[in-house]
Amino acid sequence: MFSLERWTEVFDAIRKNKLRTFLTGFSVAIGILILVLLLGVGEGMKNGIEEQFEQDAKNRVSIWTGVTSVEYKGLNPGRRIQMKNKDYELLLRNFGEDFEYKSPMNRNWTSVFSHENETGSYRIEGVYPDYQFLENSGIIQGRFLNIEDQDKFTKHVVIGKKVRSELFEGKNPLGKYIKSNGINYKVVGVYQDPGGDREESRIFMALSTMQKVFGRGNDISNISFTLPKESNYDVALEKSNNLINEIESLLKGKYTVAPLDKSAIRVNNSLENAKRFYDLTVNINLFFWGVGIASLLAGIIGVSNIMLIIVKERTKEIGIRKALGAKPKSIIWMILHESIFITSISGFIGLLLGLLLLESVGSLIQSEFITNPEVNLDVAISTVIVLVIAGAIAGFFPARRGAKIKPIVALRDE
Amino acid sequence: MIEIKDLHKSYKVGKNSLHVLKGINFSVKEGELVSIMGSSGSGKSTLLNILGMLDEADEGSYHLDGVQIKNLSEKIAANYRNKFLGFIFQSFNLINYKNALDNVALPLYYQNVGRKERTDMAMSYLEKVGLANWAKHLPTELSGGQKQRVAIARALAGQPKVILADELTGALDTTTSYEIMDLIQQINDEGKTILVVTHEEDIAEMTKRIVNLKDGIIIDDRKVKQVKAMANV
Numbered sequence: 001m002f003s004l005e006r007w008t009e010v011f012d013a014i015r016k017n018k019l020r021t022f023l024t025g026f027s028v029a030i031g032i033l034i035l036v037l038l039l040g041v042g043e044g045m046k047n048g049i050e051e052q053f054e055q056d057a058k059n060r061v062s063i064w065t066g067v068t069s070v071e072y073k074g075l076n077p078g079r080r081i082q083m084k085n086k087d088y089e090l091l092l093r094n095f096g097e098d099f100e101y102k103s104p105m106n107r108n109w110t111s112v113f114s115h116e117n118e119t120g121s122y123r124i125e126g127v128y129p130d131y132q133f134l135e136n137s138g139i140i141q142g143r144f145l146n147i148e149d150q151d152k153f154t155k156h157v158v159i160g161k162k163v164r165s166e167l168f169e170g171k172n173p174l175g176k177y178i179k180s181n182g183i184n185y186k187v188v189g190v191y192q193d194p195g196g197d198r199e200e201s202r203i204f205m206a207l208s209t210m211q212k213v214f215g216r217g218n219d220i221s222n223i224s225f226t227l228p229k230e231s232n233y234d235v236a237l238e239k240s241n242n243l244i245n246e247i248e249s250l251l252k253g254k255y256t257v258a259p260l261d262k263s264a265i266r267v268n269n270s271l272e273n274a275k276r277f278y279d280l281t282v283n284i285n286l287f288f289w290g291v292g293i294a295s296l297l298a299g300i301i302g303v304s305n306i307m308l309i310i311v312k313e314r315t316k317e318i319g320i321r322k323a324l325g326a327k328p329k330s331i332i333w334m335i336l337h338e339s340i341f342i343t344s345i346s347g348f349i350g351l352l353l354g355l356l357l358l359e360s361v362g363s364l365i366q367s368e369f370i371t372n373p374e375v376n377l378d379v380a381i382s383t384v385i386v387l388v389i390a391g392a393i394a395g396f397f398p399a400r401r402g403a404k405i406k407p408i409v410a411l412r413d414e
Numbered sequence: 415m416i417e418i419k420d421l422h423k424s425y426k427v428g429k430n431s432l433h434v435l436k437g438i439n440f441s442v443k444e445g446e447l448v449s450i451m452g453s454s455g456s457g458k459s460t461l462l463n464i465l466g467m468l469d470e471a472d473e474g475s476y477h478l479d480g481v482q483i484k485n486l487s488e489k490i491a492a493n494y495r496n497k498f499l500g501f502i503f504q505s506f507n508l509i510n511y512k513n514a515l516d517n518v519a520l521p522l523y524y525q526n527v528g529r530k531e532r533t534d535m536a537m538s539y540l541e542k543v544g545l546a547n548w549a550k551h552l553p554t555e556l557s558g559g560q561k562q563r564v565a566i567a568r569a570l571a572g573q574p575k576v577i578l579a580d581e582l583t584g585a586l587d588t589t590t591s592y593e594i595m596d597l598i599q600q601i602n603d604e605g606k607t608i609l610v611v612t613h614e615e616d617i618a619e620m621t622k623r624i625v626n627l628k629d630g631i632i633i634d635d636r637k638v639k640q641v642k643a644m645a646n647v
Contacts, residue, residue, distance in 0.1 A: 005523070005526075005529065008529065009523065012512070012516070013511065016511035016512065017511055316507075317509055319507075320507045320508075320509055321509075321520070321524075322492060322495075323466070323468060323495060323501050323507070324495070324496065324501075324520050324521045324524055324568070324572070325492050325493065325495045325496020325497070325521060325524040325525070325572065326492060326524050327488070327489050327492045327493070327524075328488045328489065328492070329489070330524070403488075404488070406468065406469065407468045408463050408468040408469045411468070411503070411507060
């Protein structure tokens with residue numbers, strides 16, 4: 001099948017038909033190049049869009065406590081369950097590896113704050129630095145609280161946009177002080193929240209500061225954390241449910257709460273929102289698979305056309321060879337051998353060029369909707385192989401037809 | 415060498431059937447140099463194509479060197495063409511991207527002769543037709559006469575039993591035609607059986623036997639006194 005003689009004959013034909021070889025190789029290489037670029041840009045758009053909507057993908061889990069509603073192990077209903085810092089540490093020890101961002105929280109519903117002559121009533125939330133990522137809020141000025149604020153009980157606060165407009169009337173609040181109950185707090189940052197005025201009239205400070213100032217001891221009213229993105233919604237749902245069950249039974253065991261008591265300890269997640277994101281991801285994937293398959297088809301059709309033309313062009317040569325005693329099989333192999341050889345070489349050249357281009361230009365693209373355009377190498381290589389095989393199959397039929405033409409007819413071809 | 419009996423061939427032209435060969439009986443012995451003559455449409459090229467296994471007869475029998483040629487598969491036909499026949503065409507039919515030497519070597523490639531031996535043999539045939547110095551030239555760099563010489567060398571290279579030539583001087587001027595015919599006569603003198611299809615009287619006179627075809631039947635088959643081509647150059 002792979003005799004040296006035929007290789008020599010094929011190389012001879014390739015060397016002596018530079019234009020034909022070049023045109024064939026060029027179109028295959030260009031085809032693969034475009035395919036690789038398309039796949040790369042598709043992947044980039046997928047990354048970009050996913051990044052845009054990633055916020056929604058976060059599965060935020062919140063745990064809060066209330067009053068027991070049923071009798072359990074001899075304990076009367078109506079008992080208040082209060083979580084402590086230790087509960088947060090307990091969760092961290094047990095499930096910390098599953099969390100992405102996490103923070104306990106203690107809040108004071110209304111506190112009066114003033115700056116110079118302006119006064120307002122706001123909600124205070126004492127949180128950890130991670131809390132910034134648990135909320136949809138974005139810092140628009142200064143910074144969020146950091147670990148130093150937590151460790152050193154600093155009187156630093158981050159205020160909402162509404163607070164800024166009410167207390168500072170458009171002036172720069174950074175470094176200024178706001179006062180509550182005779183204590184001055186330094187403003188280190190301003191945030192905004194898509195939730196609007198209600199969400200933006202909050203003031204964040206470090207949990208440690210908050211617990212001290214308000215005499216809350218080690219109490220916390222709420223623990224929240226996010227779970228990282230999963231490959232699809234079902235996996236996310238399953239992981240989330242398992243985790244929630246484990247956390248619930250751990251806490252309920254610790255506080256001696258009936259397993260079915262819904263009001264004493266509640267754990268909830270926001271996975272319903274995330275479903276939209278996962279659906280979007282699935283749709284984007286489907287779309288780019290569609291684009292990929294369509295471009296692959298276009299490539300296959302292109303290669304097939306080239307093969308048809310090559311066989312047509314060589315009809316007379318086929319006639320001569322047959323008159324000299326070439327068997328049909330040797331004609332078919334001659335054509336396939338050459339075409340597979342050219343399409344493989346140029347296919348990989350196109351692949352290489354495409355990858356180089358993506359690598360060099362890809363990082364320069366500054367667009368919100370295209371991030372890290374890249375191609376999975378396995379996908380790219382199998383694409384080339386599919387094209388080469390398709391080219392061979394596409395070449396086989398015209399080659400066989402060419403081999404079947406009576407030499408007398410082929411010789412008449414001009 | 416060639417034995418044909420009651421050969422019929424018709425072509426379909428639209429709805430009508432065109433009866434081209436209407437019962438040809440004809441034989442050629444080894445070493446003969448025969449010309450088949452006739453005006454265009456007489457069926458001479460069809461006859462040659464059937465003899466060359468490039469086309470098939472509808473009826474009748476054809477024996478080549480004692481082998482019956484009938485209902486051949488493509489593979490066997492290719493094999494027989496390769497072993498038994500050498501072709502010379504009016505339009506040369508050289509492969510234009512191969513040089514003279516490689517063109518001559520091509521029948522040997524299909525006889526599975528090794529590359530080195532193939533090249534040596536091809537070179538000796540090129541020498542025989544006087545083109546040793548042109549071995550590395552492409553057909554496009556050769557004159558018509560030279561191309562036909564390469565084609566003759568190629569026809570000889572496969573060491574066939576019979577050489578079939580279809581209007582081999584049709585594309586050449588008179589002087590070159592006679593030079594080519596001189597070469598054909600030399601090859602025939604060495605014992606090769608050659609069939610030449612032509613419509614030119616003077617070319618036919620240079621063979622040893624003229625078969626006249628008209629409207630699909632042989633109207634005349636006679637031995638002639640061969641005119642040596644060299645005498646006319």
